[in-house]
Every structure is written in structure tokens, then in C-alpha cells.
Amino acid sequence: MLPPYASRALIAERLPIIFPEGTPNRTYCIREITASTVFAMLYIGAVEGEDVWLGPVHVYRMTDVQAEIFDDAERLAYRMNLRKKSYQVPGSRWYADNTREPIRDETLREGLLVVGAVIEKAGVPTTSGAPRYALKKDLAALFDPRLVGEALEVAILAWQKNNLSHSARARVSLMRAGTTGKGGVIVSYPNGDTRRLASGPSSDISKAVVEVFAVKFLEMPGVIWLSESGNKTAHSDIKLASSIGLDIQANKDLPDLILVDVGSSHPLIVFVEVVASDGAITPRRQEALYAITDKGGFDRSQVTFVTAYADRESAGYKKTMPGLAWGSFAWFMSEPDNLVILRRGARLLADLNLDTYQPSVD
Structure with missing residues (x-):
């Protein structure tokens, strides 16, 4: 039949x-x-x-x-x-x-x-x-x-x-959980503070970066900077930034998020670009962000870069993936336990133990 x-x-x-x-x-x-x-x-x-x-x-x-x-x-x-x-x-x-x-x-x-x-x-x-x-x-x-x-x-x-x-x-x-209503997206910080962002796919990814990525991959995470589309001065934790010697000033080179891991004597600065459609960590962006940490006296081993996406199937990932900078990471909201590593430098595959790869190592 x-x-x-x-x-x-x-x-x-x-x-x-x-x-x-x-x-x-x-x-x-x-x-x-x-x-x-x-x-x-x-x-x-x-x-x-x-x-x-x-x-x-x-x-x-x-x-x-x-x-x-x-x-x-x-x-x-x-x-x-x-x-x-x-x-x-x-x-x-x-x-x-x-x-x-x-x-x-x-x-x-x-x-x-x-x-x-x-x-x-x-x-x-x-x-x-x-x-x-x-x-x-x-x-x-x-x-x-x-x-x-x-x-x-x-x-x-x-x-x-x-x-x-x-x-x-x-x-x-x-x-599906990323879908938000008219009230916007409420982001809960590691220190208990909250922040409301305008509804949209970029805000959904930013929320996941702060609430999921930071908790999962950083020992003692903090949020130094969080912006949203059209509002690059939305939130800056000047006190936290100053406590680790980082001078944060609003300018076109700042990323969507700046996280810090203060779990060791040498803080790890994590620059994060959120991509709903465009704006990944490219080599040019990487150098511009290094200029900020160089000025603050941070060794480049204390700095890492992450481009955050909703999913590997997203148009933003397919568009920007070819331009991602070596020595950076990609993270997907839909697969939160995993990281894509763009490692700079060649080694034998047998010598690479990706399960113990440290974000601070370039």
C-alpha cells in the first residue's frame, strides 16, 4: 500500500x-x-x-x-x-x-x-x-x-x-531554552549579581557564557566586562579590573565579554566574542586585545581568547570559522562540555592529550 x-x-x-x-x-x-x-x-x-x-x-x-x-x-x-x-x-x-x-x-x-x-x-x-x-x-x-x-x-x-x-x-x-520573552535576558553573575540584557540571540549566548562556560572552565570566575549590541559600556566591573591591574576603557577594541579566573596567583584573562552572525576572534582582534593586557603588564600566557556560538549548525559559525585566530578557542552553547582548540604550533598527534589541555597554554 x-x-x-x-x-x-x-x-x-x-x-x-x-x-x-x-x-x-x-x-x-x-x-x-x-x-x-x-x-x-x-x-x-x-x-x-x-x-x-x-x-x-x-x-x-x-x-x-x-x-x-x-x-x-x-x-x-x-x-x-x-x-x-x-x-x-x-x-x-x-x-x-x-x-x-x-x-x-x-x-x-x-x-x-x-x-x-x-x-x-x-x-x-x-x-x-x-x-x-x-x-x-x-x-x-x-x-x-x-x-x-x-x-x-x-x-x-x-x-x-x-x-x-x-x-x-x-x-x-x-x-530552545535560549528563547526569551519581552522582559529580556537575565544574566546571573558568579558573585550573585544579576544583569538584564535585551532579548536576542547574542544575549542568549552571553548568558550561557557567564552562567555555564565560566563556571565549567574557570576555577574562580568573575565578569569584568559585559556588553550588548549597540551598548558597549553596558557593564564594567572597574573594581574587579583594577584589583588585578587591568585598565578597562570603553573603546571599539573591547570584546563582548571579559572574564577573569582568580583561582591562582596569576589571574587568567579571558576575552570572549559572542557570534550570532558576525564578530569572531580574528588575528587582528587578538592583537588588539593583547595590546590591552600588554599595557596592564600581563604576560601573554595569562591571556586567552574564546569565540562563543549558539551551535555548530549556526550560520554565524559557518561564516566566521575560517577566520578564527590560532591560539584561541571556540565554544558552543548547545554542546557546553566541549571546546574547539585552535592550537598554534605543530606536534605529533600522539603527544597531544587534549583532555588535559590548559586554556592558558598558547
């Missing part, structure tokens, strides 16, 4: 809800070509348990004309006859033949297979062009046009709970 007919537009509308912010490789799970792939699977009945399988050809040879034919007999004819040279699909193709690679390698292997949305037929050689992919049965049910409203929401949440991995669900939860 073929599953209920679902239009590509309906599928495109539901994919971002099924795979919310924080889903691994989310881009590959929600873009147009993914909606086309899921549509083709449902159209030909390539669903778990039916022993019907999809190949990229079913996607790139689909046309608007064919897609609007929802008669079961015509859908079966498309599935059974497509690979015959004599079979003509009416209308213009959705994609060219060379689209098979992004359909196979990105949409299916790096996207839908990773999140457990698709299964792959066992025993088919990697180099074979034979159809091998099918949509998981419980996911296919989410595209039934008759499933709407609260019933759809409940079904989606149940699918996410049963199919997304624990770490994937944690990332999704953390990304």
Missing part, C-alpha cells in the same frame, strides 16, 4: 518542526532538496517494512507535472518504470543528473541517516546504483495531511523522543 499523498510544500513546512534548531546536520535535513527527497520516498512508497527502496534518480527525475499526479496507479507506474529508457516523465525535471551526489552524500548519508529518519538496504555495494533508501515508518506517518494541530505536535514530540539521540535532544533543548 502507498502512504497518503503529501505535497512537497507540506513536507517542506513540517521538516523544520520535526528537526528543530540543534539537530545534528540540520541544514541537510530541512532544505528544499530534502523535502524533494522525502516527497519522492512517500510518492513511490519507499517506507520501512514495504521492501521498496529509493535511489537519487527517483528525486532528480521528478517533475512538477508528475508530482501533481496523486493517483495510486500513476505513482506505482513512476516507481516501476522510471529506470526504463522508454519511460517518459511528463514536464521538466526538478534537478539535473549530477544532483545525485548531494542527494546521496548530503541529504541522505550526512542528514537523514544520521538522525535516524531513513534506513539503508543491507547488502547493496557502496558503488552500486541500485535503490537502497527508505523512510522510517514512524517518520513517514508525520507527513499524513490528515494529521494536524495538537495531534501533529504530540506525534512530532514522540518521534523526537524515540528517535533523536540523547545528545541530539540535549542540543535541541538547550537551543
Whole structure:
């Protein structure tokens, strides 16, 4: 039996809800070509348990004309006859033949297979062009046009709970937790003070840096400087800065946050740039910030740099990652236990013990 007919537009509308912010490789799970792939699977009945399988050809040879034919007999004819040279699909193709690679390698292997949305037929050689992919049965049910409203929401949440991995669900939860209301974002400092920031993605990341990153990666953290977009003089703890000999003056070179770890006799200064769309720790920014600590008499071994993002899937990370400075770190709100280390200098991999890497070491 073929599953209920679902239009590509309906599928495109539901994919971002099924795979919310924080889903691994989310881009590959929600873009147009993914909606086309899921549509083709449902159209030909390539669903778990039916022993019907999809190949990229079913996607790139689909046309608007064919897609609007929802008669079961015509859908079966498309599935059974497509690979015959004599079979003509009416209308213009959705994609060219060379689209098979992004359909196979990105949409299916790096996207839908990773999140457990698709299964792959066992025993088919990697180099074979034979159809091998099918949509998981419980996911296919989410595209039934008759499933709407609260019933759809409940079904989606149940699918996410049963199919997304624990770490994937944690990332999704953390990304959702960043959503704030009109009252703004309340940031709780390590010393018990609080600060209200305007609502927005940058403020969500700043809150996570102060409340999660600083507590997790610094022994005795303090906040010297915290700004928000359009207000670079929002908060400066002059007393704390002066106590460690750091002269903080508002200027264009100050980052979004300056943290300090006073857990040892030699304080560690941590410059943090928050990236929602732009503004990472680049080599130029790194040198400008070193000028501040050089003036204060700090050895450069007491200074480190962090660029903070919401998630590895965020547009800001993809845009700025190539320009990150060596000798700095990247941290993601959605994966708070981990750090990306951009280490300056070459060593044998066997000599690098990343689990004991110290932030103050350049």
C-alpha cells in the first residue's frame, strides 16, 4: 500500500518542526532538496517494512507535472518504470543528473541517516546504483495531511523522543531554552549579581557564557566586562579590573565579554566574542586585545581568547570559522562540555592529550 499523498510544500513546512534548531546536520535535513527527497520516498512508497527502496534518480527525475499526479496507479507506474529508457516523465525535471551526489552524500548519508529518519538496504555495494533508501515508518506517518494541530505536535514530540539521540535532544533543548520573552535576558553573575540584557540571540549566548562556560572552565570566575549590541559600556566591573591591574576603557577594541579566573596567583584573562552572525576572534582582534593586557603588564600566557556560538549548525559559525585566530578557542552553547582548540604550533598527534589541555597554554 502507498502512504497518503503529501505535497512537497507540506513536507517542506513540517521538516523544520520535526528537526528543530540543534539537530545534528540540520541544514541537510530541512532544505528544499530534502523535502524533494522525502516527497519522492512517500510518492513511490519507499517506507520501512514495504521492501521498496529509493535511489537519487527517483528525486532528480521528478517533475512538477508528475508530482501533481496523486493517483495510486500513476505513482506505482513512476516507481516501476522510471529506470526504463522508454519511460517518459511528463514536464521538466526538478534537478539535473549530477544532483545525485548531494542527494546521496548530503541529504541522505550526512542528514537523514544520521538522525535516524531513513534506513539503508543491507547488502547493496557502496558503488552500486541500485535503490537502497527508505523512510522510517514512524517518520513517514508525520507527513499524513490528515494529521494536524495538537495531534501533529504530540506525534512530532514522540518521534523526537524515540528517535533523536540523547545528545541530539540535549542540543535541541538547550537551543530552545535560549528563547526569551519581552522582559529580556537575565544574566546571573558568579558573585550573585544579576544583569538584564535585551532579548536576542547574542544575549542568549552571553548568558550561557557567564552562567555555564565560566563556571565549567574557570576555577574562580568573575565578569569584568559585559556588553550588548549597540551598548558597549553596558557593564564594567572597574573594581574587579583594577584589583588585578587591568585598565578597562570603553573603546571599539573591547570584546563582548571579559572574564577573569582568580583561582591562582596569576589571574587568567579571558576575552570572549559572542557570534550570532558576525564578530569572531580574528588575528587582528587578538592583537588588539593583547595590546590591552600588554599595557596592564600581563604576560601573554595569562591571556586567552574564546569565540562563543549558539551551535555548530549556526550560520554565524559557518561564516566566521575560517577566520578564527590560532591560539584561541571556540565554544558552543548547545554542546557546553566541549571546546574547539585552535592550537598554534605543530606536534605529533600522539603527544597531544587534549583532555588535559590548559586554556592558558598558547
